[in-house]
Amino acid sequence: MTPRARPAHPPRPARPDRTGPPRALVTGIGVVAPNGLGTPAFWDALLHGRSGIGPLTRFDATAYPVRIAGEITDFTDEEHIPSRLLPSTDRSTRLALAAAQEALHDAGAEAAPHTSANRAGVMTASSAGGAEYGQRGLAALWSKGAAHVSAYQSFASFHAAAPAQISIQHRLHGPGSAVISEQAGGIDALARARRRIRDGAPLMVTGGVDSTLCPWGWAAHLADGRLSRTGDPAQAYRPFAATADGHTVGEGGALLVLEDTRTAARRGATGYGVVAGCASTFDGPHRPRLREAAELALAQARLTPAQVDVVFADGAARRSDDLAESRALCALFGPHGVPVTVPKTMTGRLGAGGAALDVAAALLTLAAKVVPPTTGTTHTADDCPLDLVTTPRELPRLRVALVLARGRGGFNSAAVLQTPTTD
Structure with missing residues (x-):
């Protein structure tokens, strides 16, 4: 079907119910993505299929076999960071600070005192910490000596630098931590923050942001052997295609403001969706467990596969991984049983930021009732019988989204999101 024209800005969220048991509601979204800086720009890019993947410019990549990435080109540090x-922050931390600022502003929660700041916290995910900052420190050490390594090196390249800086900037002095489970990290951080909400925290900033577009980070990606060698940015990331040959890397991610539904209702806050269930598993020898993670998340949400309206798939774009994910989805929903999308084809895989950005996209999808497309892939492989969304698709009755993520090493995570009015 041909979708109607959609507005450039995300739709206004719904107001949560004041009754019923407390649930974790997303009241704010902050996005830093290669195809859109800020939530409205990102959502507009998704609906129009605009990719942020292109030639690398953050360093000279001419000597490398892969020279394209999802790079954020419109982020000027001085415009967003004090x-x-x-001097004491890596690019990944700066991107996270900008995402947190947008998310808190979107939630109407910039003034921390009304959220009981001593109980409000920050839990985010990172797969590489301050990779670029660490590289500069090593270069200074080996070329000039230890005296030339910044005093900030001890924490600026640490995985927990971003949540620490967000906590300080916004006076969120409650629970805080950093999760490291690669691409699955964004969901794992969300699950941990959701538990804190259920334990009584009034507000949590959560999600994931990563940036590894530096020679040190790039060498690690190349050594892993999963990058596509296709040089065309529009064709380099083709999940579930018969010709899939790997993925494209990007930088960025998303941070969310999570609140107890009753706390949000008392202050008149609106919400994008409820985090109804989260689960994680770890692959065993020759035993992928992505399906089990999805089943556990659905059981926690007290939902069945038949109630899922859309799946945001991991979409690794390696034939063996795509086949494993397709089998898991077909076991849950049947062949072509549910619309499946991989909008990260427009940003690249963002490490810990990837799943968090998928969660943000899924929440916007719930509000707009339109599913963003998968680009790059025009037809799925015969052994991946999925209903892959390749053009924006309107689903007027869309109420439940399942988001899947897999991290290198065997991590699997799943999150179930519902519209705020879903019981």
Whole structure:
């Protein structure tokens, strides 16, 4: 079907119910993505199929066999970060600070005191910490000596630098941590923050942001052997296609503001969706467990596969991984049983930021009732019988989304999201 024209800005969220047991509601979204800086720009890009993948410019990549990535080109550090923080923060931390600022503003929660700041916290995910900052420190050490390594090196390249800086900037002095489970990290951080909400925290900032577009990070991606060698940015990332040959890397991610539904209702906050269930598993020898993660998340949400309206798939774009995910989806929903999309084909895989950005896209999808497309792949492989969404698809009755993520090493995570009015 041909979708109607959609507005550039995300739709206004719904107001949560004031009754019923407390649930974790997403009241704010902040996005830093290669195809859109800020939530409205990102959502507009998804609906129009605009990719942020292109030639690498953050360093000279001419000597490398892969020279394209999902790079954020419209982020000027000085416009988003206080000057006093520039010497002590990595790019990934700066991107996270910008996402947190947008998310808190979107939620109407920038003034921390009304959220009981001593119980409000920050739990985010990172797969590489401050990779670029660490590289600069190593270069200074080996070329000039230890005296030339920044005093900030001890924490600026640490995985927990972003949640620490967000906590300080916004006076969120409650629970805080950093999760490291690669691409699955964004969901794992969300699950941990959701538990804190259920334990009584009034507000949590959660999600994931990563940036590894530097020579050190790039060498690690190449050594892993999973990058597509296709040089065309529009064709380099083709999940579930018979010709899939790997993925494209990007930078960025998303941070969310999570609140107890009753706390949000008391202050008149609106919400994008409820985090109804989260689960994670770890692959055993010759035993992928992605399906089990999805089943556990659905059971926690008290839903069946038949109630899922859309799946945001991991979409690794390696034939063996795609086949394993397709089999898991077909076992749950049947062949062509549910619309499946992989919008990260427009950003690249973002490490810990990837699943968090998928969660943000799924929440916007719930509000707009339109599913963003998968680009790059025009037809699925015969052994991947999925209903892959390749053009924007309107689903007027869309109420439940399942988001899947897999991290290198065997991590699997799943999140179930519902519209705020879903019981």
